[in-house]
Amino acid sequence: MPWMTSMRFLHCSDVHITANYLSLPLLKLGWRRWIAMAELSVGGRSKAYARAPETLATIASDAEQHGVDHFILSGDLTAYALDPEFQLARASLGALAEDPGRCTVVPGNHDVFTPGSHRAGRFARHFGHLLESDLPEYRREGAFPFVRLVGKGAAVVGLLSARVPFVPGFAHGYIGPAQLEGLAELVKDPRLAGRAVLVVVHHAPLTHKGRADSLLHGLKDAQALFRLLPGPRYAVLHGHIHHRYHHPATAERPHIFSAGSSTQAGREGYWLIEVRDGQVVGGQKHVPGGTREPARAQA
Template structure:
């Protein structure tokens, strides 16, 4: 566990280089499984896969992920971020296979992941993602997390921290429509941001659902975070950069008026590509969108 130096004054600026991917939507061959094998929670997702063409949209996704892995590793980033929706329905076999596809990142000690709504669809216990990725979800400040383990904190060097959130705190089929952090997790986030260990660090905050769509305003389809205003109040005027997914469009809203930089990863497999983000501090960053080669 990295040592937390409280009150350290750092004279040398260090740039953190991140690769930001999202919404990979790896899928097993659901045509080989009975419709109700994914349970009542997964039924709308199965309908979307089979009747609305989503299964066809993401055919060949394994090959795209393999190419993404090779391309990202060639850039030698400090960390690789995946902001949720690693799978189609969150079946435990899907999650395990998605993890195997990302194993080169894990073996290199680079991968940081959070869940998305698709990673919960077939999971009645709301825990399969945490079972499969348990070793990657540990926190350097576990005492600040809620009972589900979020927010988790990863201290990186002396100047940066990665903080992961779970925006899938919804009930029943509403996870097909909206995301939610919840008051308890937002209070925990406030405690994290106020902790002396993060006082001089730039925080890279990771969520699946973002607070704004491509237009820059809340959008039910593209962002869908029902407590977006509460999140923005919590991080207003903080040393924060927010990286998120959910929207399959890749966009960057620059910081203004107390609102931090918001960077949407897009779907790295449907619109193949990813962000390369270089962060000095929360004000000084560069982001380049790389198409899949």
Template structure:
């Protein structure tokens, strides 16, 4: 079985075409990152690149497509619409597609109150085992074929102030995840656990307190070994830490549409275990 995993696609609107008052003070702060920091330039072709990845998912005959958050630059309505348009028909079918929110998708309290992410992607949060949901729709389960299941977790929270980009799963979702690992209906399946924040950096270390996944160790304790993989984004590096007896496989998808760093994972599952992955660059010749 094959899974395409991408992340941090950051569909970016023209912020200088937006009414300044409607942007709000949090996005005013972000304008420096868009301009001086070069983010707007780095993601000017993000929609086209995401559409290419979605198309290549079909060319790879992937069984499921996974996007682990940060669909938007700063949670504007038009950015969510742009992400959905870029994914095309793929996003219409929960059997073929899983999408979770990242911290940029809940960048403002207003985006969370209006459930902006859910209006565009909420149909993908329905669970095959709803009795295990503990925090809204999370954790949700999507069975894929006979050998695998995708588990979606929520780690993205509205930051107190811009610049604090850490996240946490929380004890309720972890309790639900533990129940999922013990569910006999999922026995013999590899579990691909999707969360936005990185449990380990590309250097194999915990991330900083203001940027990392706070309860990564608690997550590891529930899903050690080859049967499990954590698929994440947030850190704009693409890497794989193989599973050990103490932790699962970890696949960081990087920023799949960032100019000069475009790419995604093609992850292989066989015999109810995660057996590896290959990096791909969208648009590259085979």
């Protein structure tokens, strides 16, 4: 058909915009962030993400340079769900963050790190306008699943897997039966016929080794998700695991793209994912600044 043209999607994740926690009042941070500050200092996370805003801004600029049809960020915009971190993440994305037709963002577990940040709807306060759906009748849990019809050849579906952890260190996620039921109905909608479907979720269905992730870190209902998305028409785009990898589709499951941690010092990068004739045909790793990642640096 003459309208069947190639499309390109930029996928990044886990940008972890990090506030200066040592300058903030300890009482307002709360005990969960007190524990997490060891990771920031002794664990070196604060140093690793010191330039995250600038790197994210460069990736957003690359989207314009590459002429991508849609920009996707699969969660963990922040270090520990503070308002200034969300504000800086949105500012770093620039004009992309203002347009649901050009940009999809879902929350990660770091974006709902505390019960307070979840109750306040902090993610939605800054990015709720990007959770709009072109087919809202399929929503089952708040805004999720939402769908964006991109051109005539693709659809981007956002799912929620990030849950407030019982205590820091419990970083597993789940989609849940309500969203899965909505997704099952959505993919049968005739308005998605002939389109590639890119499903965005934070937690990883498989590790870089092709295995289920650990009990306290993985996506608990990954197999249920796979059953709804068989073959190369579909892809699951995720973050959470700080490795960048691609598992090609099989007859039983979709393509799986992990964007890794796109702004982490020494591991910066993202995917450019290609869609053609309603199928996901592959992707290329790039580093911020628009160049393809050297083969020797691939993980």
